Amino acid sequence: xxxxxxxxxxxxxxxxxxxxxxxxxxxxxxxxxxxxxxxxxxxxxxxxxxxxxxxxxxxxxxxxxxxxxxxxxxxxxxxxxxxxxxxxxxxxxxxxxxxxxxxxxxxxxxxxxxxxxxxxxxxxxxxxxxxxxxxxxxxxxxxxxxxxxxxxxxxxxxxxxxxxxxxxxxxxxxxxxxxxxxxxxxxxxxxxxxxxxxxxxxxxxxxxxxxxxxxxxxxxxxxxxxxxxxxxxxxxxxxxxxxxxxxxxxxxxxxxxxxxxxxxxxxxxxxxxxxxxxxxxxxxxxxxxxxxxxxxxxxxxxxxxxxxxxxxxxxxxxxxxxxxxxxxxxxxxxxxxxxxxxxxxxxxxxxxxxxxxxxxxxxxxxxxxxxxx
Ligand SMILES: CC(=O)SCCNC(=O)CCNC(=O)[C@H](O)C(C)(C)COP(=O)(O)OP(=O)(O)OC[C@H]1O[C@@H](n2cnc3c(N)ncnc32)[C@H](O)[C@@H]1OP(=O)(O)O
Ligand SMILES: O=C([O-])CC(=O)C(=O)O
Numbered sequence: 001x002x003x004x005x006x007x008x009x010x011x012x013x014x015x016x017x018x019x020x021x022x023x024x025x026x027x028x029x030x031x032x033x034x035x036x037x038x039x040x041x042x043x044x045x046x047x048x049x050x051x052x053x054x055x056x057x058x059x060x061x062x063x064x065x066x067x068x069x070x071x072x073x074x075x076x077x078x079x080x081x082x083x084x085x086x087x088x089x090x091x092x093x094x095x096x097x098x099x100x101x102x103x104x105x106x107x108x109x110x111x112x113x114x115x116x117x118x119x120x121x122x123x124x125x126x127x128x129x130x131x132x133x134x135x136x137x138x139x140x141x142x143x144x145x146x147x148x149x150x151x152x153x154x155x156x157x158x159x160x161x162x163x164x165x166x167x168x169x170x171x172x173x174x175x176x177x178x179x180x181x182x183x184x185x186x187x188x189x190x191x192x193x194x195x196x197x198x199x200x201x202x203x204x205x206x207x208x209x210x211x212x213x214x215x216x217x218x219x220x221x222x223x224x225x226x227x228x229x230x231x232x233x234x235x236x237x238x239x240x241x242x243x244x245x246x247x248x249x250x251x252x253x254x255x256x257x258x259x260x261x262x263x264x265x266x267x268x269x270x271x272x273x274x275x276x277x278x279x280x281x282x283x284x285x286x287x288x289x290x291x292x293x294x295x296x297x298x299x300x301x302x303x304x305x306x307x308x309x310x311x312x313x314x315x316x317x318x319x320x321x322x323x324x325x326x327x328x329x330x331x332x333x334x335x336x337x338x339x340x341x342x343x344x345x346x347x348x349x350x351x352x353x354x355x356x357x358x359x360x361x362x363x364x365x366x367x368x369x370x371x372x373x
Contacts, residue, residue, distance in 0.1 A: 015353070016187070020186070029267055033053065033057075041177045047154065054341050071126040071154065075130050075157065076148050085101060086138055097131070098212055098329050102124065102131075105124065121336070121337075128329075133162050134161075149161065156172045174316060177275055182330075183337045188260075189215075191338055193211045193213070200352060207340075208339055223311075224313045225325065225327045231315065234287075256310045257307060269307045
């Protein structure tokens, strides 16, 4: 059953066209340029999907090899950017670090004309993991990491920088899947932010910086961190059920559940849930995964609310030893592809986005003299 879409938050209103993805077309389901996300997550590496989203077709083997080599060659950070990152305190939120990092990159390597939109996007795709990990390792461990690794993929590059050693095959595969699942999602809040910015004919770094700010909030990308903070408080599935019932009674919002468009399920959930289960077995977990499953059962039983893409990402990332505050930055490393492709699409057929407001303020009135206010 399709969700009834109307009301506040521009829900249900068509705000533009896209050829990039469909979301919940038949009540559930997600496609990128006509391919089912499930098919992509089973059969592709993230770089293939980034290529698909940004360039319009799946690459053949030599195109993929060339694209990965290009991204690999762009991982380094300019000294001036490293200097800025070193000044950001350890207690900053990594999303703020990334927002600053993206903005600073725009100062150092700005997009001189729209002809450079592909090049600056590839550069961001290649160096966002470097920005996050350079700051994280410097501020937390006092180490200046060499960000120019020879890892085969963006996900492996990220995990390698974070931990100082190459990841296992299992972890690299999970990163591919996770980055594929997060890559693109039509007119969600952060993508719409990017498109509004693009519609003023602004530059790519400004569009992406704004989008990072929108993704940060707990009602959007920040939900994976908020979900982790919740589930780690629960000692067992029974404890989780008790606590969840209390939260529901108090009408608290439970992060990682519900969706603005999907009505019955988020197709990304069953995929990341399967990987979370595999990772739980890999680390011998007997708490966090059963807790997460119980949360899912309680929410469906009590409210008919289902897990969105963020919920089982929390346990999956945790099982890989990723610090909670880096969860949403990983989302950025991926969604950058969607944002940039939407910016390109907006530019190709642009009219400034400028809706109208229904006025609810005072009637026209004279300005009283200052002594009379
Ligand atoms: C990758 C992503 O960005 S996915 C989204 C990540 N965000 C979250 O997980 C945050 C938690 N979820 C939410 O806040 C919401 O479900 C959103 C923001 C995702 C969607 O918001 P909306 O489209 O306004 O939700 P919707 O219209 O379906 O809400 C229907 C009712 O369910 C309630 N509801 C929806 N989600 C939740 C939730 N997670 N916990 C408790 N109640 C909820 C709403 O409060 C609303 O109740 P009301 O009618 O009494 O006001
Ligand atoms: O589409 C939305 O509103 C939020 C979402 O799931 C995403 O951006 O991946």
